[in-house]
Amino acid sequence: MQATEASDYTLTIVPDAAAMSGMAAELVAGAVAANPGLVLAVPTGSTPLGMFEHLVAKVRAGNLDLSGITLFCLDEYVGVEPEDPNSLTGWLKRSFVDPAGIPWDRVRAVASSAADPGAAAAAYDAEIAAAGGLDLAVLGLGPNGHIAYNEPGSAADSRTRVLALTPESSAQAAAYWTAGVETPSRAITVGVGTLLESDRLVLIVSGAAKTEMLRRALEEPMDAAIPASWLRLAGDRLHVIADAAAASALTATNH
């Protein structure tokens, strides 16, 4: 994969997180309207919660049917089952899948408790490919520049794999974990290269805490130190939706 940008991504700067959530939800809803069998991935974390609320409201109002999509979970802690209260898959089920009326059999999750997590990760990559790849991947921006759990050091052509979490990500995860339970040191994540094969990628970013990381991701040379910077390789398949606070340090806003 060449580290050049074939064409430019789209950047939309909106006033606040609510507007970011609304716009991201419209993109997802529009994609599902055009293709009820959409192969979708959505992030975990605080950023997508507003988007989930909008989508669930549309489903409840009868304006959106997500029952035919296939949803691929992007990451999971090694050894943690979906039933575990600390599981990312379980979190996604509670936060989005169940309220949005997505049948559980339409959800794909990596077999993170498999005896051989590396083989499970490779099998998951193959499962995404067998589904025709992701039609739409909505991603959040990690405080350390990660996308899904592709931590700093992740290559542009990395596949779905096991990797060690940075201390920063472990601390971020701890906020979601049952108090007193040690957070895991390893996760399985859909790889950067796998994500870059998606037909469309949407990066949602809000808040002043992300300002500097978004600037580095979009305006510094692409580098494994900031995995999100690789997203620019997707060219015009990438749409960045940032609120004004997150976008405040960007110098080139005419995308």
Ligand code: PGA
């Ligand atoms: P956040 O996490 O949405 O909670 O900021 C983003 C991420 O780590 O991907």
